[in-house]
Amino acid sequence: MAAEMALLKPISKFASTPGLAGPGAPSRPRFAAVRMSATAQPAAPKKPAKKANKQAIKETLLAPRFYTTDFDEMEQLFNTEINKNLNQDEFVALLQEFKTDYNQTHFVRNKEFKEAADKMQGPLRQIFVEFLERSCTAEFSGFLLYKELGRRLKKTNPVVAEIFSLMSRDEARHAGFLNKGLSDFNLALDLGFLTKARKYTFFKPKFIFYATYLSEKIGYWRYITIYRHLKENPEYQPYPIFKYFENWCQDENRHGDFFSALMKAQPQFLNDWKAKLWSRFFCLSVYVTMYLNDCQRTAFYEGIGLNTKEFDMHVIIETNRTTARIFPAVLDVENPEFKRKLDRMVEINTKLIAVGETEDIPLVKNLKRIPLIAALASELLAAYLMPPIESGSVDFAEFEPRLVY
Ligand SMILES: [Fe+2]
Ligand SMILES: [Fe+2]
Numbered sequence: 001m002a003a004e005m006a007l008l009k010p011i012s013k014f015a016s017t018p019g020l021a022g023p024g025a026p027s028r029p030r031f032a033a034v035r036m037s038a039t040a041q042p043a044a045p046k047k048p049a050k051k052a053n054k055q056a057i058k059e060t061l062l063a064p065r066f067y068t069t070d071f072d073e074m075e076q077l078f079n080t081e082i083n084k085n086l087n088q089d090e091f092v093a094l095l096q097e098f099k100t101d102y103n104q105t106h107f108v109r110n111k112e113f114k115e116a117a118d119k120m121q122g123p124l125r126q127i128f129v130e131f132l133e134r135s136c137t138a139e140f141s142g143f144l145l146y147k148e149l150g151r152r153l154k155k156t157n158p159v160v161a162e163i164f165s166l167m168s169r170d171e172a173r174h175a176g177f178l179n180k181g182l183s184d185f186n187l188a189l190d191l192g193f194l195t196k197a198r199k200y201t202f203f204k205p206k207f208i209f210y211a212t213y214l215s216e217k218i219g220y221w222r223y224i225t226i227y228r229h230l231k232e233n234p235e236y237q238p239y240p241i242f243k244y245f246e247n248w249c250q251d252e253n254r255h256g257d258f259f260s261a262l263m264k265a266q267p268q269f270l271n272d273w274k275a276k277l278w279s280r281f282f283c284l285s286v287y288v289t290m291y292l293n294d295c296q297r298t299a300f301y302e303g304i305g306l307n308t309k310e311f312d313m314h315v316i317i318e319t320n321r322t323t324a325r326i327f328p329a330v331l332d333v334e335n336p337e338f339k340r341k342l343d344r345m346v347e348i349n350t351k352l353i354a355v356g357e358t359e360d361i362p363l364v365k366n367l368k369r370i371p372l373i374a375a376l377a378s379e380l381l382a383a384y385l386m387p388p389i390e391s392g393s394v395d396f397a398e399f400e401p402r403l404v405y
Contacts, residue, residue, distance in 0.1 A: 064137040064138040064141055065141065065200075066144060066145075066194075066198050066199070066200045066201065067144075067145050067200060067201050067202075067203055067208065067211075067212075068145070068148075068200040068201070068203075069145075069203055069204065069205055070202075070204055071148070071149070071152040073204070073205050074149065074152065074153060074205050075153060075155075076156075077205055077266060078153055078156050078157035078160050079156045079157065080157060083265065085264075085265050085267060086157075086265045087261075087264070087265060088159060091157075091159045091163065091261065092159055094163055094257070094258055094261060095159050095163050095166075097254065098162075098163055098166040098254065098258075099166065102247065102251075103170070103173070103247050103248070103250070103251055106247045106248070107173055107174075107176075107177045107244065107248075109177075109180060110240070112240045113180075113181065113184050113240055113241070114184045116184075116238065116240060117181075117184035117185050117239065118184075120238055120239065123299055124300075124303040125185070127297060127299045127300040128185075128238065128239065128303070129182065130297070130300075131297070131300050132178050132179075132181045132241075133182065133187075133189060136175050136178035136179050136181075136189050136191075137189065137194065138215075138219075139171050139174040139175035139178060140171070140172075140175040140189075140191055140194065142167070142168075142171040142174075142215075142255075143171035143172045143175055144168075145208075145212075146165070146168035146171060147164075147165065147168035147172075149161070149164040150162065150163075150164035150165030150166075150167075150168055151165075160262075167255050167258065170251045170255070174248065174251070175191065177244070178241075179191070181239070181241050206269045207278070207282070209259055209262055209263050209266070210269075210278060210282040210327075211282055211285075211286070212255075212259055213256055213259035213260060213263065213323070213326070214286045215286065216252045216253070216255040216256035216259060217252075217253075217256040217323060218286055218287075218290065218315060218316075218319045219249070219252040220250075220253045220256060221314075221315045221318045221319050221322070222290075223248055223252065224245065224246070224249045225311060225314055225315055225318075226242055226245055226306070226311075227242060227243075227246045227249065229305065229306060229311075230242045230243075233305050235305075236304045236305030237304075238303065242304075256322075260326045263326055264326070270326070270327070270392060275327075275329075276328045276388070276390075277329075279328055280329050280330065280331055280388050281384065283320065283323065283327070283331045283333075284331060284380065284383055284384050286319075287316045287320075287331070287333065287342075288380065288383075290312060290315070290316070291309075291312050291316070291342045291345070291346065292346060292349050294308050294311070295312075295346045295349075295350075296353070309339075309343075313333075313339060317333055320333045320334075323391075324389065324391035324392070325391070326392060327391055328391060328392040329388045329389065329390055329391055329392075330388065330389050330391050331384075331386065331389070332386055332387060332389050335386065337386065338383060341379050341382060341383045341386075342383075345376060345379050348372050348375050348376045348379065349376065351372050352369060352372050352373070355368045355369055355372065
């Protein structure tokens, strides 16, 4: 997984996922442990983990989330005796692809990293740390979910289970690489702590498919767009991690293709009016989340020479075109009205943040928030109700994306 997903959630309950360990990039004694909200600061003597500042965890609607699902239903869905639509040959072929492990030797660091980090100062340094931290959390979220799915599906469908395990390998690598990046800033995300302390959002399996597919594909488009931009404009390259994005994003693309195959094997999630409504809902949710998040962090995108809104619209349009190959309906994001609605949501969100930062008492803050939340909800609803684009295909094979690995 690469992107942060889901501002909105159809069903939510919190559950913990026991027995999951971090991917091997824990905080080290010489670094300050970052719980969730890091600020670049000199290494301080590490406090015992339990007493560290838990209040630093910023749980907002837009923070990267951890997910859990109904694993029993997942087992049913991938039981080849129950589900005759499962094309095991396709999954075996995909498994071979994952076993090839194209990026086994890709994530090797060099001394440029630390030197670049030391040179980065001022506001860009702080916002850059936040970028590493949020990206690491999003990647780690994918690791946890895929690892558990790999474990739970072993008996029912060993091929699908092994693919999930190999995807969790990829995500652990991505999260670990980002966490090593944080170490260049004398910080580290305490992934073990995050595993235990964060709330998990529950999605039913079909929602996991929609949300995760979108998350992987939007992650692919974000990484490849940043990579291409910095390759053309190397003067904006502040830190070598972006040079790794070209191969890295192919992992995300493969993950997305696997979810595409999973959805094809569950046509009931793609072929009725409910599937169309949910498809549009998840597209809107993922696009709005990214747009609002990024518009709060324009300093980062401008710092690497991008125009935040142009970058986001490019990513949204490309992701939507890719998604139209599999989802039965998508949003008309290329209609200029869609962007106008997103921009109005940014304005409202900015006002909401400003209310949160005032000195008012909580009651007054909440009263001030009511009309703003109503306005945001109304914009969201209007965007959702815009005439959609019918998409997908009965003959999926013709629409299969052609990828260059
Ligand atoms: Fe990833
Ligand atoms: Fe991924």
